[in-house]
Amino acid sequence: MGDFLKGSKFYPLQIVIDDREPQAIVDQILDFKNIIVRKERLPIGDYLLDSDLxxxxxSVPDFCASVKDGRLFKQVAKLANSNVRPCLILEGKEKEFRETGFKKKAIQGMIISISLVFKIPIVRSKSPKQTISIMLQSYRQLTKDSLEDFRFFPRLKPKFRKSDAYFKQKVHILEGFPGIGADKAERLLRHFGSLQNVFVSPESELVKVEGVGKIIAAQMKKLLGN
Structure with a gap:
C-alpha cells in the first residue's frame, strides 16, 4: 500500500467484495497498490467498484447450478433493478460447459435472455486473473477515466484556473478525502465553486458530480463530522 499512501501519484479505487468470494481473488486484487478493498456481505452482486459498477x-458450474435451482433469474432481476450499473462475468472454459450436461443452445438462450430482456451485459472470462482485468477495464470504460495501465491508475492533470491562485491548494485539500483523486477534486470544485460549498453540500448533491459515488460522498460527510 506504500505507493497509494503517498497520495500524489495514484488514483485510489475502492472495491467492496462480497465476503463469500474466494480469498484467492481478493489476494490478487490486493496486489494492486492503488486499490482499497473492503469485504462485507453484499445484498446484490459480488463486486462493487467505487459505487459505479x-x-x-x-463460474460455469455455479452459472448452470443457479439455472437449475432457480437462483439465476432472481439474481439477474435484482441486478437489473440496482441503482448501480450492473455487469455479469461468466468465468470458465468451454469444456466446463460440456461437463455440466447443459446443451450449447440452452446456454446461449439464457445468455441472450439476460442480455436482451434484462439488459445486463455478459462478458466471458477464462480465469480469475482475467476476470479482475475485465472488471478494471469495464470500470475504466464506464467512468471514462484516462487510465493507461491496469496496475497503476495515474490521475488526470488538473487544469488550474489562472484567475484562482489557490486552486491547486484547494485540489490538494480535497485529495485528502478517501477515493478523491485530482480529477474528482477538480470536478467537485468546478461544480460547487468553492471548498465551502463542497463541504456543506449534502450527499445527494455530491453524488451528482461525475465519479463521486454514494460511498465516497458518505465518507466525505463522515470525515466532515456531519
Missing part, C-alpha cells in the same frame, strides 16, 4: 461473477 456492480459485478456478478459466475
Amino acid at each position: 456492480l459485478v456478478e461473477r459466475k
Whole structure:
C-alpha cells in the first residue's frame, strides 16, 4: 500500500467484495497498490467498484447450478433493478460447459435472455486473473477515466484556473478525502465553486458530480463530522 499512501501519484479505487468470494481473488486484487478493498456481505452482486459498477461473477458450474435451482433469474432481476450499473462475468472454459450436461443452445438462450430482456451485459472470462482485468477495464470504460495501465491508475492533470491562485491548494485539500483523486477534486470544485460549498453540500448533491459515488460522498460527510 506504500505507493497509494503517498497520495500524489495514484488514483485510489475502492472495491467492496462480497465476503463469500474466494480469498484467492481478493489476494490478487490486493496486489494492486492503488486499490482499497473492503469485504462485507453484499445484498446484490459480488463486486462493487467505487459505487459505479456492480459485478456478478459466475463460474460455469455455479452459472448452470443457479439455472437449475432457480437462483439465476432472481439474481439477474435484482441486478437489473440496482441503482448501480450492473455487469455479469461468466468465468470458465468451454469444456466446463460440456461437463455440466447443459446443451450449447440452452446456454446461449439464457445468455441472450439476460442480455436482451434484462439488459445486463455478459462478458466471458477464462480465469480469475482475467476476470479482475475485465472488471478494471469495464470500470475504466464506464467512468471514462484516462487510465493507461491496469496496475497503476495515474490521475488526470488538473487544469488550474489562472484567475484562482489557490486552486491547486484547494485540489490538494480535497485529495485528502478517501477515493478523491485530482480529477474528482477538480470536478467537485468546478461544480460547487468553492471548498465551502463542497463541504456543506449534502450527499445527494455530491453524488451528482461525475465519479463521486454514494460511498465516497458518505465518507466525505463522515470525515466532515456531519
